[in-house]
Amino acid sequence: MTVNLRKLTAALSAIMLFAASYNHVSAQDDKQIAAEVVQMGTSDLKKEAMALVNDKNYVAARPYMLELIKRLSESEDKKLRDNLPELYYFVAYSYLQEYELNKSPDFLKKAAEGFDKIINDYPEGEFGINSVNMKADCLMGLKKPVDAVNTRERLLQQPFVGKLNFNEQLDIIRKNALTLYSIPDFKEGEKWFQLFMERAKTIDDKVLAASMLIQAYEGTAQYDKIKPLFKYMTSDTYARSDIRLNISFLRAGDALVKAEKYSDAMLFYSMVLPRDVVLKNLDRFIALYKNRLARAKRLGSGSAVETELNVLLGNLESQKKIVSDIADYSVDIMARLARNYYSTNRNYESYWSYKQLLSNFPDHPNIQDFYYAAVAGAYAVGKKDDMFKIGSEYLEKFPDGDYVNDVKIRIAQYYLDKKEYDTFFNMAKAFVEEDPEEKYSVEFVFLMGKTWIEQGNYAELTKTFENYVSEFEDTPIIEGCLYWMGLAYLGQTDFKNAVKCFSKLCEEFPMSVYAQDAMYRNGVAAFGMGDFEKSRSVFEGFIDSYPEHELRGEVEFFLGDIYAGVGAVEKAMKHYMSVETYTKNMAFIDNAYSQATKLLHTFERYDEEFNLMSSYAEKFPKGNVSEAYYSMARAKELLGFPSDALNLYINTIRNCGNNPADDGVDKVILDFKRLYDANYDKLKATIEFLKDLLSTKAKTVTVEYNGEKIKGVPELLYYMIEVPAKRYRYFEDHPLLDKGLYQKFKRDSRYGAALYKDRTALKELLAQYEHQLATYPQGGADATLKKLLEEAKKDNKTTLAYRLMMGLDNIGQPVKTDKSFTDDDIKKSSVRTLVWIGKQNYKYGADAARKAFKAALDRDEIEYRIDVMFALAELEEQEKRWDEVIKLYAQIERDFPTDDKAAIAAIRSADAYAKLGKRKEAYDKYEYILKVPSYRGEPYAEVLYKLGEIERAEGHTDKALMWFDRCYLGFANCYKWKGKAVLAALKLLAAQDRKAEARVICDEFINDAKNKASPDYEAVKQYRLVL
C-alpha cells in the first residue's frame, strides 16, 4: 500500500490549518465495524482500507487498518511486516483527522502516540521524518510547544539528519526558534536562537534570529551580548519591525539610563522604531510579499513556497493589527533620545530632538519641559534667534508656566547679544523689581551691572543699584548691587564710595560669590584713595584668606607699591618679587619689575637695580627687554660706568631695534646723545680730579690718622675727606664731576681717612674711569648712530634703520630722504618712528603724513602716543583745520591728564581759539588752565602772559597789566615768559605815560643777573633806554 507521500505531505499543513469536512463515523458504527473487520479476510481488509484511504477517509479506514496491523504483526512474512510502518502512520493520521472533526485533545494524544511508534520503531523508514513533524504538530496542538521543539530536535540527529538537506535542517531550526519565540520561552529558546543565527544564510533570517536573541538577552539584562547583534538591526527586513523587539530596546535603554550608562542607552534607544514607522514598514513588507506571492504563483514555484509566503503575510497582518491597537509611544522614545543626547553632550541632536517634540506633540502633558529643553538646547548650540523664537512662544503660551523665569533670563541675554540695551534693561529692571527674592534676579543684577560697566554708564548703574540697596534690603540681589556699584565708583575714581561699597559687601556678605573679588577691589580702592594703611591691611588680609587666589600676584604688586611708598624697600622688594610666583599676567610682572627698579633707583641702589634688570632680561627674554637694558644702562651710568652704559644701549639698538613693537628701543635711541655727551666730559673731568687727588705734585698737607702723623697728603684729598663745606663747594664749582664721588666721600668708609695711608681705592677708581674713557665709543653720538645706521642698512633691518634716522633727526643730524614712506614702510616702523615719518611724508602731502600718524594711533602702544597726537595736531594746524586741532588737543588732555605735555596741549588748543579769533573761547580756556593744579609751573606763566596779551589787544590795559604782573612776579624762574611779560608791561605803562613805574620794573629785571636767561633780556635792556 503506497501513497504518494509528496502529495500527502503537501496536504498536511492544509489539513491542520483549514477545516475539512470528512465523513463522520459514529460510535455505534465503530462497534459494528470492529465486529465486522474481525470476520473479514485479509485481502478484503486491504481492499476496504485502500478504498477509504484513497477517499481520504482515514477515520473510517482505521478499524480496517488496526485489524491489518494486528494480523501483520503476527505474520512471519517480512514483506508483509514491511507494510506496518505505513499502516501505523495512517492510523495515527486518522486520529488527526478525527481531531479536526471534534477538537478533542485525546485524539491529538493518540495521534502523537501513533507517530511516536513509528519514530521509535521505524526511524529509518520513509515515514520517519514525517512522523516526527506530525508528532511535533500534535504536541503543538496539545499546547506543549517545548515538547514539540524537543521532538523536532530529533530530526537533527541520526538517522534523520542524513536525509535532510541544508535548507530542510534550517527550516527545522527556524521552526523551533519561532515556536519558543512565540511563547515566549527565552530560556529554552536561547540555544535555538543561537543555532538559527549560526545557520541562517539570508539577511531576513539573520535579522529574525538577531531579534530573537536580543529579546532573550534583554530579558536577562545581558546587554553586552546584544551589542554584536546591532549590525543586523540596520537592515530593512520585516523582522526589524517586530514590535516586541522595539519594546525590548526601549526597556534596555531605560535600564541602562538608570545605571547611568548613557552611551550604551543611546545605542538602544536609537534602535527603537516609532509606532508609525513600524506600521509603515509593515505595510511596505505586506505589499512586497504580496508581490512575491503573485510572482511565485506565476512562476509555479510550488505550494511550499506559496504556503510559506502566505504564513508570513498572515503574521505580518496580525502584527499590523496588534501595533495599530498600541498607543503611540513615539513621544516616549523621542523624549528619551533627546534626554540621552543631552547627557552625552550631543547638544545639536538634543536641540533638534526637543524641537521635534515641540512640533509633533504640542498638547503633550510635558510640553513645558520640551519648551524649556529646546530653549536651553538652542542656547547651548548658539542658535540664538531660534532660542528667542521658542522662548517667546513659550512665554506667550504659558505666562505662568514652570519655566517662565528661566526663559526670561535667556531672552534677556539674547537682547544683550543683539545690543538691544533698552529692551534688555527694561526687562531686567521689571524682573528684579517684581521679585528681588527670585534667584534669577541675582543673575539679572549681574548682567545689568556688567553691561553698564562695559558701557561706562556708571551713573545709571549707581543710581539704580543704590535704589535697590535701600528698597530691597535683605534680598539676595544686594551683594551684586554692592559689587557693581563699587566697580562703577572705581571707574569714576570715586575711591571713597568704592571703598564704602566693597567694605560693606565684605563685612556683611563674607560668603558671597563676590566676596573675594570685592576684597581685592577694596584694597585697590583704598590704594586709589591714598589710604595705604587700609589698603595694606585689606591686601594682607586677602593673602591670609585666599593664599591661592588667582589675583594674589596683583595683590603682591600693590603691596609692593604700598611699601615702596613708605620707603620700606626690603618689604616692597619682597612683594614685587613675589608677583611672578603668583601670576602669569605679564603686564603685572613687568610692572612689578619696573616699580622695583624705580624704587632701587630712588634709593640709589644702582647695583641692585642693575642686577634686578639683568635677572629680568634673562628670565623673560620675550618681555620688555629693551626697557630692562635701558634701566641697566642708567644704573651703570650712575655707578660711574658710562661706557658700559653706552655699550648696553648699542647692544639694545642692535638686538632689539628691528622689532617695531618694542618702544624701549626708541627710548634708548632718543637718550643716546644725552648719555654720550653728558658723560664724556664728565669722565674727563672726573679723571682729572682723581689724578689731582693722587698727585704728589699738588699742594700737600700733613694729617693725623690713628695717632700717626702722615705727611704729603694732597690738600684736595684732605678737603674731600675732612672738610664737608669745602667738599660741597668744590663739587658745586665743578658740576661736571661725577656726583657719585661726592657720595662716596660723604658716606663710604673706604673713601675716608684710610685713604691717607692707602690710596688703592682711589687708584682703582681712577683705573675704572680711565677704562671707561678708553672704551668710550669714538666720534661722538651722531657718528655712533650713523655707524649703526650703516650696519642696519647693510643687514636690511629696515625698522632699525628708520628708527636710527628718526634718532639722528632728533639730535639735529637729519638723514636726507628722497622718498615718501609707503604703507610697507609704515607697517615696519615703530610708533615713535612714525611720528618722524609723518613729518617726512608731509613733503609729499598732508594725506601721506596723516596716513603715518593714523597708523601709529591704530597701534596698541601707549608710550609715544602723545607724541603722535601732537605731531598730527601740528600738521592740522599747518593745514588750518582748526576743528581737528582743537579736537586733538582736547583728546590729549583727556587721555593723558597727568602727563607733563597735557598742559601744552591745553595751551595749544586755547591758542587755536585765539588764532581763529575766538577770543572768548581762548580766554575761557586759558582761565581753565590756571585752575588745573597739575599744570602749575611754566604753563601757568605762559597762560598768564597770553591772557595779558588778549586783554591788551582788547584795550583793557589794567587787566592786561594785572596778568603780566602775575606772570613775572609769580613765576620769576620761568625766564622765557617773565621776560615777555615784563616787556609787554613796560610797553603798556609807557603808552599810558606811566614811565616811572615802568622804569622801576625795568631796572629790577635788568639788575637781576639770572634774568639774562630770558630771551627778551636784551630787548628789555634796550627798551630801558627809551623810558
Place this chain on the structure above:
Amino acid sequence: MKLLKFAAFFFAALFAGLLSAQDQQSSQKNPDRSYVGDYSDKPSEIMLVDAAANKERKVTLKSSSAKDFVFADSAGGELTVPKDTKTFHFAVHGGENWNRARAAFNRGNWNEALVYMRPVVYPLLQYTPFSEETFRVHGYVEMLITALLNDERLVEAEALVDALPLGDSPLIVPAALEVANALADAGKVESAMKIVNRVSLSADEPDNIAAYMKTLDRIRLRGVSKDLLMCYTKLSNMNGNPQKDVATLWMIYCDMSLGNNMSAQVYLSSLKVPQDSEEFSLSQMLKGMYKEVEKKIPDALDMYAEGIVFGKISSDWMPELLYKTGMAYKKSKNFVAANEIFLQINALYPNSVFAPKAKAEFVKIEKPKKTEDEE
C-alpha cells in the same frame, strides 16, 4: 540579492526531498577563469512548447541575427522566432546534471554545483535575449551567478556577465550587479563600473534601479569619480524613477567630492526635501558638507544633527553622516560627543568602511582628578 535568494529557495523547494542522500561526488576545484569559450560551440537542445497540445518539440539553434533566432527541428523544418516574441515558449530539461547541480546548490556545495551547472547553463547564454516568460533561462543564469559569487569565482563571474546582453531583465540585471558589487568590494572598481555602464534602466523596473543604486553605493565607498557622477546624473534625470531624489543627492555628493562646490550648491539650494522623507538626512549631510567647505563647523554640525534626528539608522548613508558629525564635534573640541558617536558607529555598523575610521579618531579623555573637598 533578495530575488536571487528567493529563486534559489524556489528551486530548492521544487526539488527538495528528491535526493535521498548527499552526493558524495566531489571534484577538483577548477581554476577561476572564463568558461564562456569552452561552451561557445556546444549545441544546446531546447524544447519548443505547444501549450495547447501539451506537447514539446526538440529544436536546435541554426542561426541568430540582431532580431531573430532561426531554429531547425528534427524533421528539418525551419522556424524563425523574433527575440522579443510573446507567442512562442521554450523549455529546457537539464537532465541528471541539473538535478545534481540543484542538489549541490541546496547543500551549499558551490564548487560541485558549478561543475554540473556549467554544461547546462553556458550553452543557454545565447538565449538570454528572450524574456523570462518566453524561455526561463534567466533564472538559470541567475543561479549560476549566485554559485559563482558564493564560490568566490570573480573572474569567471565577470567574464560571464561580460558575455551576457544585460538589457533590463529583472533577474539578470540584479545578478550582474551583484557581480559588480563583488568587484567593487575587491577593489576592482573599473571592472565594476564597466558592468554598471552596460546596464540599461527604466522606471518600469524599480527593483533594478534599487540594485543599481546599491552597486553605485559600493563603488562610491571606494572613491568618487567622474564616471560615478555620470551614473547618478543619468538617474537623476530619469522620469518616473522612484529614487530620483536620492540619485540627485548622490550626484551632488559626487560633485562636492570632486570639488565642484558651486555646482553642488546650485542643486542643493533648489532641491526641497521634506523632513519626513528618508532622503532628508542625506540632504542634510550634503548641506553640512557644504558648510564645512565654508569652514562653518557649527553650522555644519547643526545640519548634520538635524539629519540624524530625522533620519533612519537603516539608511545606507547613516554611517557616513554619523562619522562626519563625530568629526565635526571633534573639530569643535567636544570630545565626549565625538567619542559617543564613534562608539555608536562601531556598534551599529561594524562592517562599514567608517567603523575603523571612527575607531582611529577616538579621543582619550583624561578624567579630572577630584579635589580633596570633592573626595
